[in-house]
Amino acid sequence: MTDVTTLETAAPVARSQSFAAQLWGQFRRHTGGVIGLIVFVFIVAAVYLGPLIHTVDPNKLNIRDKNQGPSWVHPFGTDNLGHDLFAQVLAGGQISLAVGITAMLIALVVGTVVGMLAGYFKGIDGILMRITDLFLALPILPLLLVITMLFRDTLRSAFGPNTGIFLLIVVVIGITSWMHTARIVRGDVLTIKSQEFVLAAKSSGMREYRILLKHILPNVLSSVMVSATLGIASAIITESALSFLGLGFPSDFPTWGRLLYDGVNFLQITPARAIWPGLAISLTVLSVNYIGDGIRDALDPRSLKR
Numbered sequence: 001m002t003d004v005t006t007l008e009t010a011a012p013v014a015r016s017q018s019f020a021a022q023l024w025g026q027f028r029r030h031t032g033g034v035i036g037l038i039v040f041v042f043i044v045a046a047v048y049l050g051p052l053i054h055t056v057d058p059n060k061l062n063i064r065d066k067n068q069g070p071s072w073v074h075p076f077g078t079d080n081l082g083h084d085l086f087a088q089v090l091a092g093g094q095i096s097l098a099v100g101i102t103a104m105l106i107a108l109v110v111g112t113v114v115g116m117l118a119g120y121f122k123g124i125d126g127i128l129m130r131i132t133d134l135f136l137a138l139p140i141l142p143l144l145l146v147i148t149m150l151f152r153d154t155l156r157s158a159f160g161p162n163t164g165i166f167l168l169i170v171v172v173i174g175i176t177s178w179m180h181t182a183r184i185v186r187g188d189v190l191t192i193k194s195q196e197f198v199l200a201a202k203s204s205g206m207r208e209y210r211i212l213l214k215h216i217l218p219n220v221l222s223s224v225m226v227s228a229t230l231g232i233a234s235a236i237i238t239e240s241a242l243s244f245l246g247l248g249f250p251s252d253f254p255t256w257g258r259l260l261y262d263g264v265n266f267l268q269i270t271p272a273r274a275i276w277p278g279l280a281i282s283l284t285v286l287s288v289n290y291i292g293d294g295i296r297d298a299l300d301p302r303s304l305k306r
Contacts (some may be wrong), residue, residue, distance in 0.1 A: 001285045006273045026298035033294015039287040043280070047093035058087040064090055067270050079262070088245045092202055092254040096281070099170055099239045099255070104231035106174025108181055112224055115173050115185025117214055120193055129186070136179050141241065147172050148247045149266075167240060173235050182226045188220045221297040229292035233285040 019159075027033055049139060054075075062082035069077045076085035116127040155164035192198060194215065200210050242248040243257030251257075256277040264274030 002153070022213050023298050027294050030297050031291040032036065033105055033297070036287040036290025036294065037081075039283055039290060042283055043287070044097065047097060050090045051087070053087060054084075054090065054174050056084040056087040058083065058254060060084070067266075069270075077270060078274055079189065079270060079298055085259075085272060086274060087140060088254045088259055089256070092256045092277060093284075095166075095249065095255045096236050096239060096257070097127050097252065097284075099166070099173070100232040100236040102170045103173035103177065103235035103239075104228055107177040107223060107231050107235075108228055110175065111178035111181025111227070112185050112217075115182040116189055116216060116220070118182065119186040119189025120208075120212060120216060122187065125186075128182075132179050134184050135176065138176075140176050140238075143176065144172055144238070144242060145245065145247060148242060151276040152247070161250055165249055169239055176260050177234060177238075181223060181224065181231070184223045184227060185220050188278035190214055192216055192219050211262060226292050226296045226299070229295060230288070233288040233292075236284060236288075264272050279290065 015214060034301065056074075060083070062078070065074070065078050066082045067078065068074055071077070072113055074084050074086060076089060079088075080082060084232055092198050100114045114126065114128050114132065118132075151166055152165055155168045159167060198211060201215055220285050239248060239255065240257030243255050244261045248261075249255050259277035260274055260281075263270070263277070266273055286304075
């Protein structure tokens with residue numbers, strides 16, 4: 001009896017490990033996904049561990065060293081006020097990645113909840129999808145600009161100049177980026193809810209919320225994972241666009257978009273001011289997109305042979 005119980009307990013663990021190993025094996029076959037993962041891990045490590053090695057304060061002024069080219073002391077050169085560009089790119093990366101990940105999480109939560117409710121409950125499907133269509137029809141960038149201009153001073157006075165604008169940008173990007181996730185999740189739920197294991201759960205008297213959490217949600221996580229990777233890239237680009245237009249973070253709170261905005265007027269003097277943050281944005285977005293492609297192909301049922 002003990003042996004049978006042990007085998008029954010070990011079987012789900014073995015299946016889980018087998019699935020994870022199979023998923024990783026499929027992902028490794030996607031060359032672009034592997035390269036994207038390596039580049040993204042390198043960027044994250046450089047951004048968060050780099051300041052421990054390159055200990056220059058990104059906001060330190062040194063007028064004597066202004067507009068310098070790359071050197072051992074300043075690997076990316078300096079700007080017109082003597083700021084170390086390498087230190088600013090590292091500090092800006094921390095903010096840009098934090099904005100991208102946090103806004104992505106907000107969009108994923110909202111989109112997953114809306115998509116699951118719309119797909120499972122037929123009575124509210126029409127209302128939720130019309131709301132989704134309404135958000136999709138809105139011009140996102142002008143809307144972001146208007147919301148930022150209306151509420152940034154209020155939030156700055158309430159939470160401080162840096163925390164206030166961070167909360168504003170993260171929430172605004174998050175609540176304007178959930179629609180595609182909602183549509184993808186809804187489509188998956190419509191397919192899953194008619195399968196036998198869901199019908200069996202209903203027949204057993206299981207409550208609706210438990211069916212959603214125990215049976216529906218685990219089966220839509222693959223689509224959510226792909227949407228998450230693409231959401232990070234979209235949020236970073238959106239934040240960079242806002243900062244480039246001068247409506248993002250203040251100049252003493254650098255992000256990659258803000259560094260681009262500050263460097264536009266100095267392209268002919270120090271083009272590195274625009275090249276380095278632009279390259280960081282491009283590499284991050286490309287690597288995340290390739291990771292998303294790799295995850296999508298790895299989760300393809302035909303490749304996993306589930």
